[in-house]
Amino acid sequence: MDFTTMDIATVTRSVTGSGERYLELFLKEYTSIFKEKVNPSCPKCLTEYLNRYKNHFNAMANTCKYRLNAKYENIPLEFGSPILVNNGNITDEYAQKLLAHNNGQRYFSQMPKTLKNKKQKPPNPQRGNNTEVNNISVNEAAE
Numbered sequence: 001m002d003f004t005t006m007d008i009a010t011v012t013r014s015v016t017g018s019g020e021r022y023l024e025l026f027l028k029e030y031t032s033i034f035k036e037k038v039n040p041s042c043p044k045c046l047t048e049y050l051n052r053y054k055n056h057f058n059a060m061a062n063t064c065k066y067r068l069n070a071k072y073e074n075i076p077l078e079f080g081s082p083i084l085v086n087n088g089n090i091t092d093e094y095a096q097k098l099l100a101h102n103n104g105q106r107y108f109s110q111m112p113k114t115l116k117n118k119k120q121k122p123p124n125p126q127r128g129n130n131t132e133v134n135n136i137s138v139n140e141a142a143e
Contacts, residue, residue, distance in 0.1 A: 001016075001022070001025060003022075003026050003029065003050065003053060003054075004053070004054050004057050004058070006022070006050075008043075008046060008047050008050050010022065011023055011026050011046070011050060012043075012046060023040065023046075026049075026050070026053075027040055027049075029053075030049050030053055033053070033056065034052070034056075058088065059088075064090050064091055064092055064095065065092070065110070065111070065112045066090055066092070066095035066108055066110060066111055066112075067087055067090075067108065067109050067110035068085065068086065068087050068090060068107055068108060068109065069106075069107060069108065069109045070109075072106075072107045073086045073087065074086050075098070075107065077094060077097055077098070078097060085098065095108070095111075
């Protein structure tokens, strides 16, 4: 049974076809995962249990290797974009778009190691390496 798609009213009031309450099934599953005592008579506690359960499975479902710095949580994906990227909804595609920004690496606290090595800046060219310009005489430049 997928409790991540249910709201608290469904969990507390619904019954399976065999007559077993969803609440009883949910609390059994919750206690098997989190190993703590529960209070089934507290409505506020039940809501917290369901939210914690949903957050646990949503975090497990996100397999993206990128993590945003805390100060960049809910950053717009692009200029004027209605999509706000955070660690809960970040994907590899979103991360690539953010990395395309000017100095995009600053957004991330965690990135794949292979990408970190590829994104290093190339060395700056040295001044005075162009020998053709240095060898031009004053007479040639005047012509």
